[in-house]
Amino acid sequence: MSDSLLIARNLSKVVRTEEAELHILNNVSLTLARGDSLAIVGSSGSGKSTLLGLLAGLDLPSSGSVLMAGKNLTELNEDQRAELRAQMVGFVFQSFQLLPSLTAQENVMLPLELAGLGSKEAEQQAAHLLERVGLQARLRHYPRQLSGGEQQRVALARAFASTPAILFADEPTGNLDSQTGARIIDLLFSLNAEAGTTLVLVTHEQRLAERCNQHLHLEAGSQVAEV
Structure with missing residues (x-):
């Protein structure tokens, strides 16, 4: 277990409302080593996200x-979890989450500068x-000037900028056409192979x-299969 990077043990999440308790996740467990890749699959509302x-560590289990x-x-406070994420984690979202007021290059520079890199080195x-990721001609373009596939490639570059140990991606091809999605998948795994990053992907x-x-297949919050 010493080489395990991410371990979940009997994770459950219950949300209490005035009417009832909603059991969103029930006793989910998994173990991932460095460089592993995990696909979390299941229908909408199954608890994947x-x-x-x-x-x-964006939320805590029940x-x-x-x-x-x-x-x-679960033993860390919010600031400690945020610090650990800053050191180890990258994110890619279906909606790209680029800052509209920054160019493609500036969006990728942001995590580098937050990590303490000088502006010139971060720029390079x-x-x-x-x-x-094939966007050398788009450095000065703003997100609104980029296609969906180009924005997702910027998001990938930004996610890998800080060489994260773990990359979490929530439906990274969900808003893309088939051809662009295939290119993003290839980029994701080639960057993963180069950096040895552990991938955790929610996908349909x-x-x-x-x-x-x-x-890992979820159905109504329960773990159906892990292959």
Whole structure:
């Protein structure tokens, strides 16, 4: 277990309303080593995004635990979890989440500068990453000037800018056409292979799930299968 980077033990999430208790997740467990890739699959409302949020420490479980690099997220306060995410985690979202007032290069520079890199070095590194995803001609373009596929490539470059140990992606191809989605999938796994990053992906897309070496199927919040 010493090489395990992310461990979830009997994760459950219950939301209490005035009418009833909603059991969103029930006793989900998984173990991922460095460089592993996990596809979390299931129908809408099955708890996939909730599980992703718990694994990333964005939310806390009602019971169970998540260990990231040996640290129990349930025992850390909000600031400590945020610091751990800053050190270890990258995110890619279906809606891209780019800052509209920043250029493509500036969006990628942001996590580098937050990590303490000087502006000149951050600028050079961001340019290299955007070149890596085929956007060397779009450095000065703003998100509104980019297609959906180009915005997602900027988001990928930004996610890998801080060389995260774990990358969480929530439906990263959900807003893209088939051809662009295929290119994003290829980029995701080639960058993953180069950096040795652990991937945790929520997806409805079969071809993306098939590229992962582990699969976790949720149905009504319960773990149906892990291959």
